[in-house]
Amino acid sequence: MKKDEVPQDTSNLETAKLKELCYALDDDGNYTTVNSSGWDPKTIALNQAIExxxxxxxxxxxxxxxxxxxxxxxxxxxxxxxxxxxxxxxxxxxxxxxxxxxxxxxxxxxxxxxxxxxxxxxxxxxxxxxxxxxxx
Amino acid sequence: MEINFTHHQTAHCENGVISNLMKHHGFQISEPLAFGIGSGLLYCYIPFLKVNHAPALTYRAMPGFIFKRFAKRVGIEIKREKFKNPQVAKERLDTNLENNNPVGLQVGVYNLVYFPDEYRFHFNAHNLIVYGKEQDRYLISDPVMETVTTLTEKELEKVRFAKGPFAPKGHMYYPISFPEKLDIEKAIIKGIKHTCRDMLAPMPVLGVKGIRHVAKLIRKWPKKKGVKVANHYLGQVVRMQEEIGTGGGGFRYIFAAFLQEASGILNNPKLADLSKEMTDIGDLWRDFALDASRIYKNRSAKEDAYNNVASQLETLAEKEEAFFKKLKKAIK
CATH class of the missing domain: 1.10.260 (434 Repressor (Amino-terminal Domain))
Structure with missing residues (x-):
């Protein structure tokens, strides 16, 4: 996953003003960390559990x-x-x-x-x- | 009192506590390094344990194991204490803070007030650091949070004495002695070897075989369990893969970051190539989660859709099997 591919979807994390940390590659192929606001498949899975x-x-x-x-x-x-x-x-x-x-x-x-x-x-x-x- | 402590956000709590405590004591240990040396990467299906009324599986080592292995391999000594009496637990914590010693705590998530409601399940193996106390509020550095936070005495007691599976029983831990120089090189090799052994284990529910086992189950779920339950189970597979901070690809990206760092430390270019390969595998895990989420989003249980994600898992098992065999050779 490249830096700009780190998902930035809206999620339940927002309510707690929280962004999670992800590992992704920068342009030179070195690993770095990027904050993510959430990812839809994850949010759907979580919402499904809550439902x-x-x-x-x-x-x-x-x-x-x-x-x-x-x-x-x-x-x-x-x-x-x-x-x-x-x-x-x-x-x-x-x-x-x-x-x-x-x-x-x-x-x-x-x-x-x-x-x-x-x-x-x-x-x-x-x-x-x-x-x-x-x-x- | 407040201990001079720097909070760094990490992707996962246990690695984060290790990395942050080590940095506090003057050793620059990154999160991926802690994760890799502690052999955090795993795949294990746990049929006898139900979480939220669905079978459990995990993509990482048992809570507490990462730190235990890390400590042993780099040669630091850790003191661990568990308590029956919350009052004694509080006193021991306060004494440590007075002695300027930040400590790691195992806590339950359900009553952790600063977590979003949706994330508060009865999961008892979360980790955080306490680095001070002001009046009756403890100063908390929770590695998965962007910034530091606080908890009242009562709130902290509640999470330290959460009940259920993996009940923390006030579990508190901190390093007490360090060697002059950490033996990082050897520790990395030991960590990698252990991960290869786990992933290639000849056990039906563990490692690569575990992935194949789950793939087989997924094929059966729609017929055997009906649409609703099958979707609920599949959701669980994704939820476990995508714990906070793993951002698609479970723990695979953290492991890839570890291999990249290890390649530099050990001066072994093969590990850099394998890091790239693990990144690609992480991307495939991400695709799997995406396709699985489409199934339960549409509330359908078309058998071919289930067969499709099961096939993806089988491909992943094949790729990981080849990968860990190569990795084993690369550090010989």
Whole structure:
């Protein structure tokens, strides 16, 4: 890749006023570094992943409101986590976290456990219990 | 307190921390040199690890390995500390800063507030340098950022104690002793040999064989997994290839830059030719990413489109196989 071929497409980096560094050849064939504002194939790949996550969040939300799953699953998706990551944050086994997805079990959770989840998701226990009170 | 430290932006975080810390201690080590000596280049498909609900693959060595190998090969000694207790971790960091010693930290990206939202995944092997503290804000030199930044005590604790795969556990590291003169020549040869060995390894998921393995999988994905999942997986292949700062071509361009520099240091013109060849290979990786992105952009899973990118990968495997065989000979 030559210096003038370094992609300068608009990307999500812009929001953070960030440009990344790339290695490319100068006119004499020597390697040098050039800042890049982004590259479309990369941006598309990233956006596709984000869309996927948003769809998962929406799906979880729908199921919480239908009482098919507990708010924990919604907040987990919201924070781009999977069960094993969430389990390591709250310090429980994955199967216990999964069990807490069941609305009937969730209702019986102690305040201490609820607080643990609330802290992990950076919300109040009240918000944890009722996702319609969640900020975004 | 602020340590007199110069921030240089680099393409990749781990090389960047090595290069910036070495420069701070008076050794001019460029990013490509750190990457090459630490044998950073790799290809590995990791079927048992899922990232974002898709199989993981990597184009570079395991987090931490580049620095470990680099240190061993040039003869510097590194002190590493991990912590259970965040309070102790903070105290140890503060002591180092008071002693005028900038340190490298392993952190999780998800809570790294200065990163664009879209880039904040649960990826726990990011690296940065702390070079001072003013009131309750730590002064941060993150190698992939253009300029220095700051984090509050709480923000830094959060990223140092992120959970999940590769949890950093407060991991802090810094060089403690240097030899009189770094043995760069020998280190370069060791680094190259190691990379050739990895890339030509007789393992189904590693190196050139790994590339062929993924090519085969890509051919199967549309039928086996359906359009949506196949596109999601293919997107992951590109996302992993194009981590921040690799600018199309994964880590291949950094490796080409390394070979060019090594050619001068070792006075070996063959390496300069091979650098050119690696640049061309990098361009082909770029074409692959471009064509793959067209597939998932159109949300189609035409089998011939998948077959086409798979064939491109197979060509890449062939070219890299020939390349690393030549490279192995060139340093004998």
């Amino acid at each position: 996927e996550i948003n769809a998962r969040i929406a799906d979880a939300k729908r199921r919480v409101l239908k009482n098919k799953t507990s708010p924990i699953e919604y907040y987990m998706e919201f924070h781009k986590m999977d069960v094993s990551i969430l389990a390591s944050y709250v310090g429980m086994w994955s199967w216990r976290v999964k069990r807490h997805f069941k609305p009937t079990i969730f209702k019986k959770l102690s305040n201490k456990k609820l607080q643990k989840y609330a802290d992990t998701f950076d919300v109040s226990v009240e918000q944890l219990k009722d996702i319609t009170k969640h900020g975004n």
